Amino acid sequence: MGVSTLQEKAADRQQQDRKPTLQRRNVWWEIIPAVFGVIWLLITISPVLYMFMTSLRPLTDFFTDIPWLPPSHPTLANYVDILSRDFGLYFANTVFVTVLSVLLIVVVSIFAAYAISKIRNRYTQTVFNLFLVGLAIPLQATIIPIYAMITDLHLYDTLFALILPGVAFGIPLSILVLVTYIRDIPKELHESMLLDGAGHFRILRSLVLPLSRPALITVVIYETIQVWNSFLFPLVLTQSSNVRVLPLALWSYQGQYTTNVPAILAAVFLSATPIILLYIFGRRQLLGGLTAGFSK
């Protein structure tokens, strides 16, 4: 027993693998998880595959094709159709709202996070606690007053109606992520720069910003996804098609097309393209960004 364990231990180290003592059990414990892993793959991926394959079917084939097989006459016609239906405008609206919102969130959050983590007094800590409470406020609970306020500000049915509350709800988590990161920048570096006569703005620019880059990337990715996919604010705060953003556009395509499922699914796929590209080219950052606030 002792000898065989030692031998196995040596073998293990070579293979970098965890193996139970018995060889036969070993095989089963590799097969069973693998089988479940493949089943879960099917559950996860088949709806997405169906979405993609159907979006390539001509409408006539949609009624006759076998739905789980690849399209018999694949075509991009649905995509062309969707693109001709103001999709470009909705896309541009969404880009505008997302870029401006994320920019505002990041800029105001980095200044606040610097003050909270590097200037520790009663005021900044109270402010921090106030933001932490904000994490618990469901956005849905404030939508009625926000609607009334946006109307009073004459911003109803504009893209700014989406940006202002969107920024407000993006700030608490962004500050939490940035504060936990900036806190860990060694105090000595900060203090020595301060004693050298550097202003806070210079310290922020030349010390804190470069060192907190990973946290900034996390915040940018997380907020981009949040704003890009946001549905309730546009549903309540906009109405006209010229200020429509993508999630709302999907919803209205559904109303227009009803039975033209391939066209709807082409729109669904198109609406996610930026995030899909982000995943293909920056999977690690994207996945890290999704767990923002819980990863550090």
Added chain:
Amino acid sequence: MSTAIQAPQAPRLANVSERANQVAILWTLPALAFYILFAIIPLFIAVYLSFTNWNGLSDATWIGLKNWIALFSDSVTGHALLLTIGVMIISWIVQTPLSLLIGVFMAGQQRYRSVLSVFYFVPLLFSAVAIGLTWVSILDPNFGLLDTLLKTIGLASLAKGWLGDPNLAFFVVMAIICWEFIPFHALLYLGGARQIPRELYEAARIDGAGPVQNLFLITIPQLKYTIVTSTTLMFTGSLTYFDLFWVTTQGGPGYATRVLPLHMYITAFQNEQIGYGSALAVLLAFFGIVLSIVLLRFTGFTRMASQREGL
């Protein structure tokens, strides 16, 4: 000598701290302004509106506790509340074990597992609206993938309008919610599982422990902070599921899937009972804040939030 050095420094330090106070106020101001204006003040306005009768056009009239009395005697609201609690419980029971197992599975060293995990995260790339529309087409009774499949394999009797059946619709939407969110929670568990020291498994193996024992005696206890994080997010998240319910069922058939946020939206914006809708919104916020405080108290969420579990 030492006094000579201290003398010029004292005023400089005072200067520094005064400047720091200015910076503290000035630099937190923009974030605070946005946040107070569009998150805190609306919450208080919602409380105020919950004591009024308002259709959104004429002036709001103060009606005291009438909305609140109505809220506690309204059977639809009671039903919506129960559904929301149902969302929490089902989310937790279904998602926690699956996410944990998938997370641990992905944390394995085997090459095929990292290949599989690339695909496991794909649902995270789509918005709730996109996911809702995709599933609506899959579950369509006429040309949907699921019913066509059932008819082909000889189970035509099971085929039905999944989202149109009042007894089923809620559970079907719950299944979609689990499909949507398990990848996210599995990601949390993946991060947690990677932090477990390998030596623990080495030691267990020498003691002759099998994989099942490893799971229950090492992996799950070691993941306790991740379980708390994931549970907290599931519970508080359960209060906010609006998009998916809206796109798939709009609360129907009847009231079968009208969860609290949906009930609030329909009451305020479709039935134009803004006062009563605000009472529901306050109930929702109250729920969210109390839930967070309770979970924080009993689990030390903050301690755990700062624990490193990143990728």
